[in-house]
Amino acid sequence: MIEVKSNTKECFFEDLHVNDKMTVTYQVGGGGHLDIDFWLADPHNLALGKHFKQSTGSVSITAEHDGRYEYCFSNLMSPVADKIVSFNVHGIVYVGEDESIAPMEREIRDLAIGLQSVKDEQEYIVVREKVHRNTAESTNDRVKWWSIVQGIVLFLVCGWQIYYLRSLFESKR
Numbered sequence: 503m504i505e506v507k508s509n510t511k512e513c514f515f516e517d518l519h520v521n522d523k524m525t526v527t528y529q530v531g532g533g534g535h536l537d538i539d540f541w542l543a544d545p546h547n548l549a550l551g552k553h554f555k556q557s558t559g560s561v562s563i564t565a566e567h568d569g570r571y572e573y574c575f576s577n578l579m580s581p582v583a584d585k586i587v588s589f590n591v592h593g594i595v596y597v598g599e600d601e602s603i604a605p606m607e608r609e610i611r612d613l614a615i616g617l618q619s620v621k622d623e624q625e626y627i628v629v630r631e632k633v634h635r636n637t638a639e640s641t642n643d644r645v646k647w648w649s650i651v652q653g654i655v656l657f658l659v660c661g662w663q664i665y666y667l668r669s670l671f672e673s674k675r
Contacts, residue, residue, distance in 0.1 A: 503531070504575070506538065506585045511576035516591065518565035524593035526573050527560040527622065531629045532636070534583030539576040545569025555579065588629045590622045 551561035
């Protein structure tokens with residue numbers, strides 16, 4: 503989880519080899535309108551994926567070149583609000599189909615991939631729960647204060663009506 507300050511961008515790098523696979527998933531957990539700009543570029547600075555003003559996203563690539571791949575989260579569009587971004591990077595180092603891999607090792611690799619996807623899903627659920635809890639608490643706070651204001655207005659109107667009705671029935675001497 504990172505905090506991207508207003509009018510800044512945060513970049514990260516991954517060194518990949520040909521045929522390595524990488525997936526970057528992200529979600530904005532707080533700040534402003536819960537949106538951020540994201541892009542992923544290859545070693546030749548060619549954009550492989552771009553998302554503008556998105557709250558969640560995922561980009562998967564297979565490396566076509568050896569080198570340093572860059573991915574950035576940009577908050578340049580927001581002059582005031584800092585953003586909290588949760589992201590996961592997972593990848594698969596390319597291993598050719600080698601007949602010498604034991605079936606047990608292949609099963610272990612498959613289990614590791616499945617376990618990583620479960621972990622990523624749990625992290626995603628935690629961030630979603632946090633966002634929804636914040637929304638519910640904010641709504642509850644607004645309803646509470648609106649109810650208090652309505653109660654005060656109700657008592658003021660009742661008091662004014664009692665005063666006005668009494669003044670109508672009082673005899674003037």
